[in-house]
Amino acid sequence: MTAALRTYHERMQRVLEYIDRHLNDDLDLDGLSGVAAFSKFHFHRQFTAAFGLSVYRYIQLARLKRASYRLAYRDGERVTDIAMDAGYEAPDAFARAFRQRFGQSPSSFRKSPDWEPWLAAFGPLDSARSKLMQTRFTSDDVIIRDVPTTRVAILEHRGEPAMLGATIQRFIAWRKAAGLHPKTSPTFNVWRSERRPTSPADYSIDLCVGTDRPIDANGEQIKVGEIPGGRCAVLRVVGHTDNLEPAALYLYRDWLPASGEEARDFPLYCQRLSFFPEVPEHEAVAELFLPLK
Structure with a gap:
């Protein structure tokens, strides 16, 4: 350019x-x-x-x-x-x-x-x-971090991506009722499928909130699980974090082959650090984690 x-x-x-x-x-x-x-x-x-x-x-x-x-x-x-x-x-x-x-x-x-x-x-x-969002990253944007194991409550979304909004609504309502505010209980997304699978019905993502409390499902299909600790390649994305696909592609397609590292047997996930509409869209922040051996 x-x-x-x-x-x-x-x-x-x-x-x-x-x-x-x-x-x-x-x-x-x-x-x-x-x-x-x-x-x-x-x-x-x-x-x-x-x-x-x-x-x-x-x-x-x-x-x-x-x-x-x-x-x-x-x-x-x-x-x-x-x-x-x-x-x-x-x-x-x-x-x-x-x-x-x-x-x-x-x-x-x-x-x-x-x-x-x-x-x-x-x-x-x-x-x-x-057209102007960051789609190009360099190895300097990636850091390797040792992260602790995090116990999480999980609401699974399985099926049409177009219905993810409804699952997010239920997730927000449940965590509000449980008193798990984003400022004190971290928010994670774990991707179990591609962003655009061949069949939309195969789309799969876990909505997670970090907590050590006993879980009251309160009518929701809440599961208890964990995000395992260990070494991770971490890429921070600032702005318009609805679409993290360019960052994920960079980690898998460019950074990982050139790094000499090997991916661990756990999916790519992100932690959402600030949210739209609490902040303007260009100030929303998410960190992608690629688990490494």
């Missing part, structure tokens, strides 16, 4: 991060073009050319994504507050926009989200963000 192109990408990245940090604010072309240090007369065309959607649509989708996360995973928040933070002056305007995008009212989505239309609606947003 040329220095000029790298600088251009960095300026566009600044804009996306600014939008993420200021979703509650009035985001206009004058202000955003200033963040990018581009001419305001051309900025909207440059943005559309770079990301495949207009800056207005990008902001709208980013606000709706945060709102939908809060509806699905933060049942204590009022719909009116979520609507106002999404930039709508009244709940009914928010409800119309939400229904148009997802085919459900906000209250219906909160009770029983239909995740497939939700995933499809955010395809353009995910595609735009993937």
Whole structure:
């Protein structure tokens, strides 16, 4: 990549991060073009050319994504507050926009989200963000760490990736009832399958929370297990941690063969250190662990 192109990408990245940090604010072309240090007369065309959607649509989708996360995973928040933070002056305007995008009212989505239309609606947003997300890593990004064995409570997701959101909802509700807050009880994902298996029905992931307490399943199919200790190659990813596939591919395809190390008989897993929407998406942090012999 040329220095000029790298600088251009960095300026566009600044804009996306600014939008993420200021979703509650009035985001206009004058202000955003200033963040990018581009001419305001051309900025909207440059943005559309770079990301495949207009800056207005990008902001709208980013606000709706945060709102939908809060509806699905933060049942204590009022719909009116979520609507106002999404930039709508009244709940009914928010409800119309939400229904148009997802085919459900906000209250219906909160009770029983239909995740497939939700995933499809955010395809353009995910595609735009993937254009500038970190997909290239070096050996300097990987450290080898001795990690302790961690006892975990596990909620398994087996089957369609599109239904993972429903399993996450149940997991959050269970750990909240159990008093296992993310700040005091670490959150892990253990991948038992590829991100995109040949058959979607074969998709498999364990949602885990670290705890030494006795486990009360409280009606959920909670299992007790452990993440074994030992040497691990660790790769930290900052920003847009919904898709950790580029980092996982780097560990398996590039780092492992060149390192002379051998993988241990335990799947790749991650620890989620900070979460969207508690932090802006570009500030979410996850660490991938590749267990080594």
